[in-house]
Amino acid sequence: MQLNGAILTGDSRTTEEASDSVLLVLAAASLADVLPRIGDEWERLGGTPLVFSFDATSRLAVQASQSGAGDIFFSADPQWIRWLEEQGTVSLGSAVHFAANELVIAVSRDVSVPVEPDKLLGFERIALAGENVPAGKYARTALERAGVWSEIEETWLEEGQYEGLWSGLYEARSRPESCIGRMRKRRRR
Structure with a gap:
């Protein structure tokens, strides 16, 4: 199983607001065990605090596309990254394959x-x-x-x-x- 991540482009917050607050991470439910641990390490090293929203990739993709909510999107299905690219929610070709599962x-x-x-x-x-x-x-x-x-x-x-x-x-x-x-x-x- 291939896991992909992408930066969402539809955030309605200004750069100052986003950098002074938190990053909203929309992620596949299958990542609920591992991403918070990675987020803790990220924050420990001085990264912007993260808030996670875990759900089905399909629901999160629609949510990101319709509302512009979210800063980072982690997908368990490359099809939804491509769909977000088509919607203009993710910059074309910006997705990164970051993990695999078996x-x-x-x-x-x-x-x-x-x-x-x-x-x-x-x-x-x-x-x-x-x-x-x-x-x-x-x-x-x-x-x-x-x-x-x-x-x-x-x-x-x-x-x-x-x-x-x-x-x-x-x-x-x-x-x-x-x-x-x-x-x-x-x-x-």
Whole structure:
């Protein structure tokens, strides 16, 4: 998953007001754990104080475009940076790729063998992020490239069916050794 950042051009504050106050950072919800820590270090080194607003990239992009709110925009989906460029909210070509993420297959600790994408066919239920968010798009693309999407499409969990997933994801995050198998998005050359 590619993460991009850009400076927003539509700020209605004057330069003096902006430099004497805070910078409003609009950021993808997936960055809520890491950006505040980076912001603390930024401020410790004398940078302008930051205020964060985390939400779905799509909602933040529309908010930035319509209201001019925000100084910095961190997107989990390059499509929204391009859209903001088209709207004139972000200067064309100013976006910077600042990080990447990887897709992880997290399974119950009862599963003792490594899980690769083609082994998912044996699972009764599979939970993925929705197709309208970057993680869901990337997961589907990776599963399509692995040649298993058409076979598992009917087994993935719909909204409302995955309440128990959150505790499993917390376990996977806090104890990475319980994550078996990794699925990396391959770049086209």
